[in-house]
Amino acid sequence: MNNNQFTLKPIGFVRSKLKSLEECPKQGQEGAPDAWIEIDHAFIKGLDDLEVGQEILILTWLHLARRDELKIHPRADKQRPLKGVFAMRSPHRPNPVGLHKVEIQEIDPVGRIRVYPLEVIDGTPVIDIKSVKEELGEG
Amino acid sequence: MNNNQFTLKPIGFVRSKLKSLEECPKQGQEGAPDAWIEIDHAFIKGLDDLEVGQEILILTWLHLARRDELKIHPRADKQRPLKGVFAMRSPHRPNPVGLHKVEIQEIDPVGRIRVYPLEVIDGTPVIDIKSVKEELGEG
Numbered sequence: 001m002n003n004n005q006f007t008l009k010p011i012g013f014v015r016s017k018l019k020s021l022e023e024c025p026k027q028g029q030e031g032a033p034d035a036w037i038e039i040d041h042a043f044i045k046g047l048d049d050l051e052v053g054q055e056i057l058i059l060t061w062l063h064l065a066r067r068d069e070l071k072i073h074p075r076a077d078k079q080r081p082l083k084g085v086f087a088m089r090s091p092h093r094p095n096p097v098g099l100h101k102v103e104i105q106e107i108d109p110v111g112r113i114r115v116y117p118l119e120v121i122d123g124t125p126v127i128d129i130k131s132v133k134e135e136l137g138e139g
Numbered sequence: 140m141n142n143n144q145f146t147l148k149p150i151g152f153v154r155s156k157l158k159s160l161e162e163c164p165k166q167g168q169e170g171a172p173d174a175w176i177e178i179d180h181a182f183i184k185g186l187d188d189l190e191v192g193q194e195i196l197i198l199t200w201l202h203l204a205r206r207d208e209l210k211i212h213p214r215a216d217k218q219r220p221l222k223g224v225f226a227m228r229s230p231h232r233p234n235p236v237g238l239h240k241v242e243i244q245e246i247d248p249v250g251r252i253r254v255y256p257l258e259v260i261d262g263t264p265v266i267d268i269k270s271v272k273e274e275l276g277e278g
Contacts, residue, residue: 004149004264005146005147005148006146006147006148006149006200006202006264006266007144007145007146007147008144008145008146008147008234009143009144009145009233009234010143010145011233011234027276029276043209043233045209045210045223046209046210046223046224046225046232046233047223047225047226048210048221048222048223048226049222049223049226049227050223050225050226056225057238059234059236061145063145070182070184070185071184071185071187082187083187083188084184084185084186084187084188084189085185086185086186086189086195086267086268086269086270087186087187087188087189087270087273088188088270088273089269089270089273089274093185093267094148094150094182094185094267095147095148095150095198095266095267097198097236097266097267099196099238099269099274101274101275125143125145127145127234127236128225128232128233128234128236129225130225130228130238131225131226131227131228134226134227134228135228135238135240136240136275137166137168
């Protein structure tokens with residue numbers, strides 16, 4: 001094993017009505033609202049060929065997560081036994097990359113896409129966008 | 140937009156019979172072999188509760204990819220029109236994070252898991268492991 005590290009740069013940020021972690025559901029399907037993804041001007045050409053109605057995966061950097069947790073209580077419920085973070089959807093993990101399956105609702109040519117549902121807080125950095133169909137052969 | 144950057148650390152590395160990019164299929168389902176994921180000792184506890192037969196998502200850092208491409212020819216076929224990288228599964232993208240849906244074949248308690256199919260080259264850094272069921276509600 002070596003100690004290489006890699007540098008991620010945000011390609012954009014989430015703009016959401018969710019302003020505090022307490023408001024954020026654990027899963028998009030649990031009542032999360034739509035949100036805008038504002039893409040940095042430098043990366044707008046990479047959005048070409050995305051379409052309204054398409055399912056995509058948004059990869060985020062969960063900037064408020066702890067990185068030193070390897071076992072967590074599911075749904076932060078201390079009654080439930082500890083589980084390994086790689087088996088769970090906890091934001092707290094060594095590299096806090098969030099994965100969110102959403103549908104494109106609207107594309108604004110200045111470099112914003114509106115997606116639904118998205119359960120992360122306003123200001124969360126976005127690091128990648130991927131096509132569900134290309135990645136998983138579905139959607 | 141700010142210029143924050145984030146630091147990823149590998150949690151492990153892929154050990155595969157694929158030793159050159161030319162040998163790697165474009166998709167796991169296109170004839171990729173099984174591979175071992177060797178997890179760094181510091182992170183082994185995070186593997187608890189993963190099970191043989193389970194579908195997981197391996198997130199990799201595609202260390203040989205170019206990061207300055209925003210439009211690519213699908214399947215590197217120059218006959219095909221350029222497409223935006225966020226709509227495609229190209230490894231070449233601003234943050235070259237690879238996403239691979241695989242099934243766990245074997246778990247070795249010293250911190251190795253054998254998965255199938257995996258189309259990346261030997262030595263590729265692994266940055267996260269996620270449960271398909273937890274992330275996508277399926278599998």
